Amino acid sequence: MVAVPARVPEDAVAGLRTLSGRSSTSEQAADALRRHITEGLLRPGAQLREEAVAAALGISRNTVREAFRALSREGLVEHTLHRGVFVRRISAADVVDIYRTRRLLEPLGLRAVADRPRAVAALTQTVTAAETAARAGDWAAVGTADIVFHRTLVDACGSDRLGRLFDQLFAELRLAFAVIDEPRALHEPYVGRNGRIVRFVAAGRAEDACAELDAYLRDAEAQILAALDD
C-alpha cells in the first residue's frame, strides 16, 4: 500500500455539494415564465413576443430566445418558425395519451407503495391536505394536492427518470386545467377517491386499490375531454 500523506479527511467536505451553482439570466427568465404558465397567469394559446418579454424582464431578446428554447423542449411552450412562441395548447389527443400513460404506470407505484408504511403515510398526508383545502373552498390547492398525491405514488417506484416524466406530464395537465373554468367540478370529486385508494392500500387490498385508481383515471380523462371541447 502506498504511503499516502495525511490529508484532510475527504468526508469532511463531501457534504458541500455543488455550491448552489447560481443560475444564468436565461435560466431565471425560463423559471419566471415557467411559473407564470403553470400558475395559469399565461393562458394556453397566448403568444409570448420576444420584445415584450425582454422588456418585462429587463433583459435582451437573445437571452429571451435562449429561455424559449428550453421551455419549448419542456413542452410548456410551442415554437413555430417565423410565427413565434405560444403557451402550449393541450389537445384531446394529448389528454388521451397522458391518461393512457398514467393508467399504465401509476399501478406500478401503487404496488411499490404497498409494503412501505412511510409512503402510505405520505399519501395520507396529501389526502388530508386536499380535504382541508376543499373545506376552505380553495380548489386550486385541491388540484395541487391531487397532483402531489399521484406524484408521490410514482415516487415510490424509486425511478428518478419516471419521476421526471410525471413532473412534465403533470405540468401538461395543469395546462389543460388552465382552460377549464370550473375548478370545483374539476377537482372536488377526486378528493374522496384518493382517500379510498390509500385506505385500500393500507388495508392490504392491492387489487381493490388498483381498480379504484383505474376508475379514477378513466373518469378524470372523460371529464377533461368533455370540458375541453366546450
Add this chain to the structure above:
Amino acid sequence: MVAVPARVPEDAVAGLRTLSGRSSTSEQAADALRRHITEGLLRPGAQLREEAVAAALGISRNTVREAFRALSREGLVEHTLHRGVFVRRISAADVVDIYRTRRLLEPLGLRAVADRPRAVAALTQTVTAAETAARAGDWAAVGTADIVFHRTLVDACGSDRLGRLFDQLFAELRLAFAVIDEPRALHEPYVGRNGRIVRFVAAGRAEDACAELDAYLRDAEAQILAALDD
C-alpha cells in the same frame, strides 16, 4: 347539413405534411450536434466551445447557444455556468436508474405485445437484423438493433410519452456505450437473449419471457457498471 362548396378533396393534399416545416438554423445545429454525439464522434466529457462550434458550422455564437440550451434539456450535454458545455458523462447512478426504469417498464411492453402478432413480427425482425449484423461483425449495428428491439417493445404500450422517455433513455445509454471500447463483449451476449424473449412471447409463455427480460436487464446493468469504472 350545411351546403359545403365543392373543394379539393382533402385526401389529395394529406400526404404533404407540414411542408417539412423547414427548420431554423439553431435547430439544424442541434440536429448536427445530436447526431455527432449519439454516433460517438463527440466523446463524453468533451467540451463544446461556442466559438469553435460556430466556426465549424458557419453560424454565429448566439445561434449556437440556442442549440446548446435545447441539447442541455435533452440531457445530451451538460451546461455549467461560466465553464461551458460538455458532452454528458453518464454516471454509475445514472446507469442504475436507467436500468431500474427499464426493469419497471419494459415488462409492460412485453405483456402488451403478447396478443399482437404484428408487434411480435416486428420484434422478430429486429432479432434477425441483430443476428445478421453479428455475423458481419458490425457490433455497432448489433447495439442499434438491440436498442430498436427494446424500443419496439415499449412502443407496444401505445403511449407516445412513454416512447419519448425511452428515446431519451436510450440516447443516454448510447453515451455510456461510447466510453466502453469493447463493443463485441458489450453487445454480442444479448442477441440470443432477445431471440429467446421473443420466442417465449410467441409461444404464449409470458412469465418466462418476463423472467428472461429481467435477467437480461440485470446482467446488462452489471456489465456496464463493471466496464464503467475501468
Add this chain to the structure above:
DNA sequence: CTGTATGGATTGTTGAACAATCCGGCAAGG
C-alpha cells in the same frame, strides 16, 4: 366572395462589444 397586392410588425440571425468568470502557470512562503 375569392384572390391578390401592400406595408408594418415580428422573428431569425449576425457581428461586435464588454464585463464577469474561469483556468493555467508562476512566484512567494511555509
Add this chain to the structure above:
DNA sequence: CCTTGCCGGATTGTTCAACAATCCATACAG
C-alpha cells in the same frame, strides 16, 4: 515538496444594433 496567492489570457454571459426573411391584417380588384 506542497500549499497559497496572484496574474493574464481565454472563454462564457449578455447586450445592442442592424438587416433579411417572413408573417399578418388590411385594402383593393376581379
